[in-house]
Amino acid sequence: MLSFADIIAQAKEEDVALVQDKDIFYLVLNTEQNFLTYSLIDKVHRFLDQIENTPGAGCLVTIGTKKFFSTGFELSHWMKDFNEAYVQTLIAQKLFARILTFEIPTLSVFNGPAIAGGLLLGLAHDFRIMKEDKTYVCLSEINLGFSVPSGLSQLIKNQVPPKSSKNLIYGGRFNSQQSLKLDVVDQLFKDEAQMMTQIREFAKEYAPKGQHRSSLRDLKQNIHKNTYRDLLNEGLTLGIVQTKSGPKL
Amino acid sequence: MKPLSEIFAQVKDESIGLVQDGEIFYLVMNTEQNLFDFDQIQRMHQCLDQIEKSTGPACLVTIGTKRFFSTGFDLEKWAINMSDAYTMILMMQQVFNRFLTLEIPTMSVYNGSAIAGGLLLSLTHDFRIMNENRTYVCLSEINLGITINAGFASIVKNSLTPQAAKLLTYGGRFNAQQCLKMGVIDNVYKDEKELMNQIQEFAKVYAPKGEARSSLKDLKTNLHKQTSRDLLQEGLSIGVVNKASSRQKL
Numbered sequence: 001m002l003s004f005a006d007i008i009a010q011a012k013e014e015d016v017a018l019v020q021d022k023d024i025f026y027l028v029l030n031t032e033q034n035f036l037t038y039s040l041i042d043k044v045h046r047f048l049d050q051i052e053n054t055p056g057a058g059c060l061v062t063i064g065t066k067k068f069f070s071t072g073f074e075l076s077h078w079m080k081d082f083n084e085a086y087v088q089t090l091i092a093q094k095l096f097a098r099i100l101t102f103e104i105p106t107l108s109v110f111n112g113p114a115i116a117g118g119l120l121l122g123l124a125h126d127f128r129i130m131k132e133d134k135t136y137v138c139l140s141e142i143n144l145g146f147s148v149p150s151g152l153s154q155l156i157k158n159q160v161p162p163k164s165s166k167n168l169i170y171g172g173r174f175n176s177q178q179s180l181k182l183d184v185v186d187q188l189f190k191d192e193a194q195m196m197t198q199i200r201e202f203a204k205e206y207a208p209k210g211q212h213r214s215s216l217r218d219l220k221q222n223i224h225k226n227t228y229r230d231l232l233n234e235g236l237t238l239g240i241v242q243t244k245s246g247p248k249l
Numbered sequence: 250m251k252p253l254s255e256i257f258a259q260v261k262d263e264s265i266g267l268v269q270d271g272e273i274f275y276l277v278m279n280t281e282q283n284l285f286d287f288d289q290i291q292r293m294h295q296c297l298d299q300i301e302k303s304t305g306p307a308c309l310v311t312i313g314t315k316r317f318f319s320t321g322f323d324l325e326k327w328a329i330n331m332s333d334a335y336t337m338i339l340m341m342q343q344v345f346n347r348f349l350t351l352e353i354p355t356m357s358v359y360n361g362s363a364i365a366g367g368l369l370l371s372l373t374h375d376f377r378i379m380n381e382n383r384t385y386v387c388l389s390e391i392n393l394g395i396t397i398n399a400g401f402a403s404i405v406k407n408s409l410t411p412q413a414a415k416l417l418t419y420g421g422r423f424n425a426q427q428c429l430k431m432g433v434i435d436n437v438y439k440d441e442k443e444l445m446n447q448i449q450e451f452a453k454v455y456a457p458k459g460e461a462r463s464s465l466k467d468l469k470t471n472l473h474k475q476t477s478r479d480l481l482q483e484g485l486s487i488g489v490v491n492k493a494s495s496r497q498k499l
Contacts, residue, residue, distance in 0.1 A: 142468060145461035153471035162408050163432045166375050169468055170354065170458050226475070 008065050018047040023207040025051050027062040034070035036117050041095050059207040063109040072117025093151040096124040097231035100224050103217040104210030107202050116140045123159040130185040136173040143171040151234035158227040257314045267296040272456035276311040283319035290340050297347050306460040312358040321366025342400045346480040348373040349473050352466035353459035365389045372408040377434040385422040392420040400483035407476040
């Protein structure tokens with residue numbers, strides 16, 4: 001089995017990489033803040049395609065390698081161009097919908113803080129584990145005066161209990177103990193050794209459940225029916241016409 | 250921070266009133282049972298209008314002044330006229346929707362027991378705190394042999410875990426410790442001093458989050474999308490036509 005150092009080494013200088021260790025597919029987020037940029041989202045889609053082309057048992061572990069898990073969207077771009085906000089929201093929704101209903105079991109590892117869109121990325125996974133020290137989750141949108149768009153907010157509604165969602169929306173920071181109590185995460189780890197143990201235990205139990213790919217995909221689509229539908233449909237019609245220079249959806 | 254006696258005094262003899270203390274809006278329900286009827290619904294709308302006319306950081310604290318928080322609908326008024334019951338439910342759904350998606354953070358204070366529609370009102374608020382002594386919640390409809398319509402049921406489902414919702418459905422009474430355990434409430438208080446501390450803490454943390462009014466309204470509308478939709482649309486068509494004599498316009 002690969003060590004975490006091995007995995008990081010295989011990711012080289014890429015901002016995001018897919019590293020396979022037998023039946024574990026590591027989606028390695030390899031920058032400081034792991035912003036949800038067009039480039040990152042595009043690459044993740046291609047990695048997910050790659051996984052879908054390799055049949056058999058398997059599980060996905062999404063993990064950051066540096067300070068943060070992910071801090072979400074690059075809001076400076078949104079401030080300059082509303083088009084960016086509109087398109088990036090829809091593109092992120094599509095990615096999250098794909099991860100939410102992905103054909104193998106999925107685990108997010110909060111190696112560091114998960115903020116705003118980064119937290120939403122984590123919530124699109126089946127399970128989440130979190131580092132005990134110096135790590136927090138924060139749905140920071142309201143602190144900046146932003147709302148959370150209709151599609152994305154369904155991840156907050158449907159992936160955590162009502163008590164947790166009403167606490168999360170007010171933009172507070174929740175440390176590891178609080179996140180565990182709120183059921184935002186499933187387990188905590190103290191250090192790298194414990195983290196790798198938990199990942200391997202996850203793979204041992206869950207990778208075999210990824211054997212029947214199309215059944216698992218269908219099961220997740222059914223269980224998460226409303227969230228999946230909202231992620232794909234909400235926000236498409238704002239009455240705003242895309243400018244010629246904007247990317248294709 | 251003004252003491253409760255001062256806040257309550259400002260409502261005088263009104264059945265319900267809005268009192269502002271700095272960044273806190275108190276929605277003060279000033280009768281023994283705080284029953285819902287057409288007049289009460291109208292007054293609630295006026296209080297919410299007043300909040301929405303204001304700007305800047307703020308939060309809402311809904312509280313009763315006497316024995317109960319609220320015991321829900323005035324069932325005597327329902328008994329008179331099916332048409333009135335039908336209309337009152339739909340109008341209450343509209344008010345509940347306004348509370349649910351209100352543009353400032355909201356907290357209900359169970360000064361006393363919250364029963365049936367009274368419990369439903371509090372479930373539209375973000376947070377709930379409860380008097381530790383001699384106070385209970387009870388979704389009593391089934392005890393009287395009546396149902397809870399789809400719009401109201403959506404509120405129950407939306408704000409509670411499945412476990413808590415199914416326990417409440419069967420009309421039992423739950424005291425403060427049980428409610429805390431079930432996640433129906435967020436905190437308990439022993440006496441007025443502790444209550445005012447908790448209100449102060451709430452305002453300190455949450456009033457600033459009420460600054461970006463339209464964003465918070467949008468966020469809550471998105472979060473509670475299904476329930477909001479249910480409150481506005483469920484029950485409209487039950488095949489009952491409003492009689493010419495019925496006073497109320499929907």
